[in-house]
Amino acid sequence: MNNLHVAIIGAGATGVAAFIALVRQGACKRITLLDASGPAIGQVYASQHPELLCNTSVELMSLLPPHYHDLLHYLHEHTNNEITLADFVSRKIIGDYIQDRYTRYLSLAYQQGISVSFIRDAGKQVMRQPGGDYLIETRQSGTIAADAVIVCTGYTHPAIPxxxxxxxxxxxxxxxxxxxxxxxxxxxxxxxxxxxxxxxxxxxxxxxxxxxxxxxxxxxxxxxxxAVRSAVMLRPIQASRLAWLTDSAVISEHVRPDIRKWVIRLLAHASAISLREQFVAEAESIQRLREESELARQDKTEWQYRIVGMINVINQHSHTLPEAVKHSLSAFLRATGRYISAxxxxxxxxxxxxxxxxxxxxxxxxxxxxxxxxxxxxxxxxxxxxxxxxxxxxATGYAPPTHSMTHNGLILADARDTSAAPPRLNNHLQLHLAHSVSPESVWLAGISTHLSVPVVNALFVAVEQVNRIAQQIKRL
Ligand SMILES: Cc1cc2nc3c(=O)[nH]c(=O)nc-3n(C[C@H](O)[C@H](O)[C@H](O)COP(=O)(O)OP(=O)(O)OC[C@H]3O[C@@H](n4cnc5c(N)ncnc54)[C@H](O)[C@@H]3O)c2cc1C
Missing domain, CATH: 3.50.50.60 (FAD/NAD(P)-binding domain)
Structure with a gap:
């Protein structure tokens, strides 16, 4: 194990997933978590009402990839033995699970000789020091020095029209x-x-x-x-189906692939049920809700098993796409938002x-x-x-964080300098300062990556990101 000190800013679901990833991979010697709300609370899974369900199935909510059964094991142990990977559970239950796994990995960290501290405060900015380490300025507790930083700050405030x-x-x-x-x-x-x-x-x-x-x-x-779904689960997409998206030689600035056609072909190829039977043409909201519910009840919504694979591929390869293709991809994602967030x-x-x-x-x-x-x-x-x-x-959603970049660091959303540029990330989600040759040991994860990653509004995306980041930190 190296001797690094890693600071995690934001200790909601993404921050806890980052903490667990660092401990599981033995990626550093010391971890400091920073969050004004306390550890493993966050905003999203702090809801207490049993009526407020996740919109993603149990299979997609595990904090320990590739063990997609981890949440299921927790649920069988602590709640109901009959829950399956396809079920949607309440966000409160996910909050309890995150707390449980945070506590478990705190003791594992202790056993492995990793020192962990939690500071109840908000970070304001992360500045590179001449020696190559970073200084995190907090609102009330002064500064924290760290060798590497992971920013997991989630949404900022409600977007009010x-x-x-x-x-x-x-x-x-x-x-x-x-x-x-x-x-x-x-x-x-x-x-x-x-x-x-x-x-x-x-x-x-x-x-x-x-x-x-x-x-x-x-x-x-x-x-x-x-839209309505009866589950949302991961079924890998056959690699050959993605050739045009992943092969940069096929895509040029002048050839704008029709992403809609690609998705339709992909769904048609992968489905036993015809597309006509999977989707509803009705435009009136309530009638459409009735018809889509009926399709989901009859298990005809096979698209629900392709959407995660598609998000993963799009997120993985979007950085290789030319700007024109990125634009048509964004338009496509906006148009299909009601299926992604069904x-x-x-x-x-x-x-x-x-x-x-x-x-x-x-x-x-x-x-x-x-x-x-x-x-x-x-x-x-x-x-x-x-x-x-x-x-x-x-109820018009939340504003994504507007962090900004200076010549020597990152200003976090609340403390934003409006004249500064948005953060530039490389494809490893590492901050790359304007005049610097190499990337910083500062990573963004979860919602904070919204300017670089097309679909970020899901826990499975954040969990995959922080696991990749922990691997990189281990190699420092
Ligand atoms: C209402 C809602 C429901 C959702 N439901 C689902 C779902 O069912 N399934 C799914 O996969 N995804 C869902 N999402 C998407 C969600 O964004 C991801 O699941 C995400 O991973 C949530 O965790 P988080 O830690 O990124 O965010 P949060 O829970 O918002 O936690 C962020 C933490 O960072 C802290 N923080 C913020 N700024 C600072 C700072 N400057 N310094 C220190 N700490 C800071 C905050 O105090 C907070 O504790 C939902 C999102 C919303 C808004």
């Missing part, structure tokens, strides 16, 4: 559905609630609010809900139950016409009908 920004501070306006406890404490059970957004976090909000008896309207300009069938069935009992509606509407009234908000639809709402929940 301009039309809603002025309502911040109102006791019945919620900038995000999380922590859900806050929302549930303040919104009375008989309230009429407007949720702005129709994607996964909006669905989380609708499920917990309808369950406590609120009437809920979900609105967004498209009115599009996520919802579990169980959630779809609950939503349909609330729709049928009159508690839930989904509308294609912009929030621009929203008006504040004495007792809440009013929203008018294109027909001029006005609806009153008692509470307003913004």
């Amino acid at each position: 301009e039309a809603l920004a002025s309502y911040q501070g109102d006791p019945l306006f919620f900038a995000s559905p999380y922590p859900e406890k806050l929302m549930l404490e303040k919104i009375r059970p008989d309230s009429h609630v407007l949720i702005v957004g129709t994607r996964l976090s909006a669905i989380d909000a609708a499920l917990v609010l309808c369950r406590q008896g609120c009437r809920v309207s979900l609105v967004s300009p498209s009115g599009d809900l996520p 919802m579990p069938l169980k959630n779809a069935e609950k939503l349909l139950g609330y729709v049928d009992s009159g508690l839930l509606s989904v509308e294609k509407l912009r929030a621009d016409s929203l008006q504040k009234s004495d007792s809440g908000w009013t929203l008018s639809n294109p027909q001029g009908e006005i609806t009153h709402f008692d509470a307003l929940v913004c």
Whole structure:
């Protein structure tokens, strides 16, 4: 084992996965974790409500690759013996699992002679020192010196549309559905609630609010809900199918491969069920939700077994693609976002139950016409009908971190110098400063890599990244 001291900034799921990877690989002698919220809590898996499910199956939530059964073993030991790799469990359970594995690897680190410390504070910046090591400036605890740094800071703050920004501070306006406890404490059970957004976090909000008896309207300009899946699991994709994507000789700036066609061919080749039977043509949101739920119930959504393989290949090879291809890839990923971030069938069935009992509606509407009234908000639809709402929940997602790079280091999102450039990463996720010949011993992982990696919004992506990073640190 080398004598390195590695600092991990951010100790949510990604930071804990990085910690475990360093310990498992015996990659360093000393580890310091830094997070103002405490170790192994994070934001994403801190939800306590049993209704808030992961949208990825158990198989994809293990912290110990390639042991995809690790979470399953934990679940059989601590919860329910009948859970399978295909199931979707609550984010609370994943939070408990992360805590458990953090504690286990703390004692393993101790047994292996790796010293571990945790500092309850936020990092502000990481600066390269003349001797080649790094100094992390924190908000309150001074500085920490380390030989290598892994930045695992996750999302920053809710992305609030301009039309809603002025309502911040109102006791019945919620900038995000999380922590859900806050929302549930303040919104009375008989309230009429407007949720702005129709994607996964909006669905989380609708499920917990309808369950406590609120009437809920979900609105967004498209009115599009996520697609429905009964599982999402890893089935490797045959390498020959990817030739055009991985062979840079095939792709040039002037040849823009039609990514949509590639995916259709790939799905058609890999499926026993015809594509016509796997997908729904219906455009109206609720009817589409019904039809997609029925397909998932009948196990016809075979695309759900290809999506992880596709994400892995796209993430692995995107850095080799010319800019033009990267652009068409981004457009394709945006267009297929409702499949990548599809919802579990169980959630779809609950939503349909609330729709049928009159508690839930989904509308294609912009929030621009929203008006504040004495007792809440009013929203008018294109027909001029006005609806009153008692509470307003913004569920339009989170802003990815905007770290920036200076001539000798990295400024972390909250402390961003707006005149500085975004971080440049090499294909090993290592920071590469503008005038430097070699990359730094500073790595970004998880959501922080969003400018370099096409799909980052999944734990399995972050876990794979930190394991690669630990291998590199071991070789330093
Ligand atoms: C609502 C929601 C649901 C999701 N559901 C799923 C799912 O079901 N399946 C899936 O695979 N993915 C899901 N994701 C994607 C998710 O981003 C990944 O799973 C990710 O790995 C989450 O862990 P994280 O540690 O990166 O982020 P977080 O949980 O946000 O943790 C980041 C940590 O970094 C700390 N931090 C931030 N800034 C600093 C700083 N400057 N200094 C020190 N510490 C700092 C924070 O305090 C926090 O503890 C979801 C995302 C969201 C937002």
